Amino acid sequence: MAGHSKWANIRFRKGAQDAKRGKLFTKLIREITVATKAGGPDPDNNPRLRSAVDKGLSNNMKRDTIETAIKKGSGTADTGDFDEIRYEGYGPAGTAVIVDCLTDNKNRTVAEVRHAFNKSGGNLGTSGSVDYMFQKLGVINLSNKLDEDSLMDAALEAGADDVLTHDDGSFEVLTQPDDFMQMREALLEAGFPHEHAEVTLRADNLSPVSTKDAEKILRLLDVLEDLDDVQNVYSNADFPDEALQEAE
Numbered sequence: 280m281a282g283h284s285k286w287a288n289i290r291f292r293k294g295a296q297d298a299k300r301g302k303l304f305t306k307l308i309r310e311i312t313v314a315t316k317a318g319g320p321d322p323d324n325n326p327r328l329r330s331a332v333d334k335g336l337s338n339n340m341k342r343d344t345i346e347t348a349i350k351k352g353s354g355t356a357d358t359g360d361f362d363e364i365r366y367e368g369y370g371p372a373g374t375a376v377i378v379d380c381l382t383d384n385k386n387r388t389v390a391e392v393r394h395a396f397n398k399s400g401g402n403l404g405t406s407g408s409v410d411y412m413f414q415k416l417g418v419i420n421l422s423n424k425l426d427e428d429s430l431m432d433a434a435l436e437a438g439a440d441d442v443l444t445h446d447d448g449s450f451e452v453l454t455q456p457d458d459f460m461q462m463r464e465a466l467l468e469a470g471f472p473h474e475h476a477e478v479t480l481r482a483d484n485l486s487p488v489s490t491k492d493a494e495k496i497l498r499l500l501d502v503l504e505d506l507d508d509v510q511n512v513y514s515n516a517d518f519p520d521e522a523l524q525e526a527e
Contacts, residue, residue, distance in 0.1 A: 306510055307335045308348045309381050313361050315352025326460045330478060366392050367409045370401040371495040372488045374516040375409035377480060382508040391506050399499035412515055413480040416440075417459030419466065420475040423448030430471055437465035449474075482515030493522035 310331045318325035322332050328349070335345050362385060366378040376396075382388040393403045421430065427450070431442045434452045439462060443451040454462040456478045463476050488496060496516050503512045 302505070302507070303338060304335075304340060304344070305507065306381075307331060307338070307340060308344065309361060310510060311335065311345060311348035312352040313363065313381055315349045316354075320349050320353040326457075326478075329460060330476075334477070364388065365406070365410070366403060367406065368392075368396045368401055368403040369409070370396070370499050370514065370516070371399055372486070372492040372516075374401075374486050374488060374492075374496055374514055375412050375482065376401070376499070376503075377409060377413060377513040378503055378509055379511045379513075380506075380508045381510050384508075388506075388508040391508070392503065395499060395502045395506070398502070399495055401499060409515075412484070413482050413513060415456050415478065416481050417454040417456050417462060417478050418476070418481070419452040419454070419459075419463055419473045421450040421452065421466075421471060421473050423450070425450065425471060430466075433466060433469040433471060434462070437462055437469075479511070480513040482513070484515065485517035486515050487517045488519070490519050490522045493518045494525075497522070 311328065314325060314328040314331050318327055320328070322329040332345055336342075361381045361383055364380045364382060364385065366380065366389070368376050368378070370376045378392055380388050380392070389403075396403045427444060430450055430452075434442050438458055439452050439454050441453045443453065445451065452462065452466065459476075459478050463473065466473065493516070496514065497518070500512050500514060503509055
């Protein structure tokens with residue numbers, strides 16, 4: 280199936296910006312700590328922790344830093360309590376936006392998130408207002424230098440839901456969240472290393488926006504992702520190519 284990887288590309292770009300701003304490590308440490316607290320300190324038996332650790336290592340986080348975060352989450356070191364909160368709302372042009380947060384101060388976080396929406400001309404919605412438009416998926420991104428038929432055979436044999444071929448020739452393997460770690464390992468064993476892999480939210484249907492609205496939406500997403508308490512931001516906006524080129 281053909282498709283566009285535009286939103287994925289924007290998210291990769293944002294990740295690079297976060298690293299430059301020095302915020303990515305802080306957010307990853309918080310995720311590792313919470314993942315450990317929720318599912319235990321063993322990455323092999325805790326898919327969420329394994330994913331967070333892998334992301335940390337891929338961004339050159341030191342193992343000592345990761346181990347310290349795991350100790351915090353397992354209760355062997357002092358740590359504050361973080362709440363997982365999801366905010367839902369509408370951005371410019373009526374686009375759906377989901378904001379996942381980890382916070383030790385709910386009042387501060389909701390005030391910052393609401394301000395970001397209001398400033399963009401959007402509005403914060405109620406729980407469930409846009410969540411139904413998205414589904415949770417394991418997404419594995421692979422290079423355009425791989426053999427499509429061989430990759431598809433390996434992925435489908437391992438139980439993939441779908442294999443997408445994008446306009447730039449790159450591939451995406453989609454799987455259920457519970458099967459994500461097993462799928463990723465199966466592809467590695469079959470000789471198909473990934474460029475990026477995560478469990479994420481993806482809109483069932485994208486909402487096309489104009490170039491003018493795209494600028495406003497991208498500004499909102501940037502402001503949200505720049506907030507210390509925000510871990511991930513998702514949108515159903517379908518951005519015009521020219522808007523993405525300008526963003527790059």
